[in-house]
């Protein structure tokens with residue numbers, strides 16, 4: 001849930017403030033002078049607003065005004081449990097409904113200075129700058145904080161852009177003049193960082209980092225561009241944690257799973273496994289769910305392929321178990337991987353099995369699910385961006401294209417091609433994508449040609465898709481192996497065979513461009529109806 005500071009809509013004036021202050025009977029050194037001081041010094045570090053988390057439950061808050069700004073303020077105050085009094089000559093339907101249902105008290109008249117009596121907070125959003133200034137002056141005289149929507153500098157408080165996420169309320173406000181759009185943009189970026197798993201919530205959960213302001217220090221801001229940018233832009237950011245989180249840090253037994261149940265996202269419970277599809281390797285192609293679960297992991301069991309760079313971002317105490325084959329390191333056999341997952345989970349840890357692409361496409365994800373289930377370990381599966389589609393895609397090859405390819409056949413190129421593979425290769429309109437086939441490309445081509453595939457069938461090889469060193473080679477099938485050798489392709493890649501693999505297929509200026517799509521059924525029907 002998010003809310004945003006409302007932009008200034010009615011300009012205020014120092015004259016209006018002073019006049020209103022006089023009308024309210026304030027001392028010369030009181031509200032007008034304080035407002036003037038705030039206006040004069042706003043933005044300097046010494047007078048940056050102080051962020052507080054107010055507990056307004058059952059406390060009276062005056063909202064002066066009945067328009068859209070007032071309505072938003074009322075909603076926020078009700079969310080905080082406040083006892084809301086609305087004073088306005090006219091109110092919109094939403095406020096009226098709240099009044100009729102007893103959720104707010106409503107006085108349908110012009111606001112009066114005495115309306116601030118007994119209030120803990122005042123929102124002046126009448127739409128009339130003089131009336132707002134008068135209220136601010138009276139509130140100052142009464143030592144009640146007041147937010148003036150028409151001119152933030154006239155009030156003694158301002159409403160930050162807020163968001164509830166992961167059991168925290170993030171609040172962002174401008175340290176200087178009102179700057180609602182920039183403040184909201186920073187708030188949204190922070191929310192994305194937390195929801196995207198880029199803040200190590202696990203460290204706080206494990207009690208190794210304190211809550212902001214609490215023992216153990218501040219939530220780390222190192223490496224978080226959004227926070228640094230906010231600071232540089234003169235924007236104040238605060239995070240208040242919900243009770244359940246505080247309980248987990250203080251050692252008290254929380255009633256619910258801390259943090260994660262409040263994320264509004266997936267939970268990685270202790271003693272469970274998440275098979276996480278990590279995509280083709282570029283971290284920004286991981287799903288938000290993948291990042292969120294990774295941020296909760298105690299142990300990550302990782303392959304050589306996939307987004308391995310994110311492993312370097314994990315907290316120091318997150319154990320990383322490499323099970324993929326890499327230079328000097330033997331691949332852990334599948335039964336060994338299964339056993340690691342089960343053992344780690346059964347010792348009470350949160351386990352992420354981070355896999356390249358999608359776990360269920362040549363990823364042995366099904367075997368790992370079975371092993372976990374057989375051992376009674378709960379397991380969840382997170383889909384990932386598969387190289388079977390994404391690698392051709394980044395090379396400008398759509399695996400289906402209306403009028404050219406209406407089927408895709410995905411093959412493990414490691415073993416001999418089956419009759420089904422050969423039939424797919426020889427069928428116009430079917431795209432064949434082969435994974436794990438680059439090392440045996442000569443054999444694959446020989447089998448395909450012997451099986452009846454035309455030597456001129458377009459083919460392409462895409463290696464290291466989405467990663468540094470990405471390369472694409474196009475050639476007719478009979479020449480693709482030589483073309484790969486000539487280009488020095490040895491790394492991880494997919495082979496694509498079919499019309500869509502023709503060089504320049506999606507380039508309108510290329511001779512190899514896609515043919516015009518045939519008319520749709522509706523177009524054919526319409527044409528038939530016309531004759």
Ligand SMILES: C[S@@+](CC[C@H](N)C(=O)[O-])C[C@H]1O[C@@H](n2cnc3c(N)ncnc32)[C@H](O)[C@@H]1O
Nearest residue numbers: 280357358361363386387435436464465493494
């Ligand atoms: C064991 S399979 C895993 C496939 C994975 N589950 C997926 O959905 O992409 C490994 C093969 O995926 C392909 N592959 C994985 N990442 C790739 C990338 N970034 N570029 C090209 N091919 C890739 C290669 O064919 C590689 O041999």
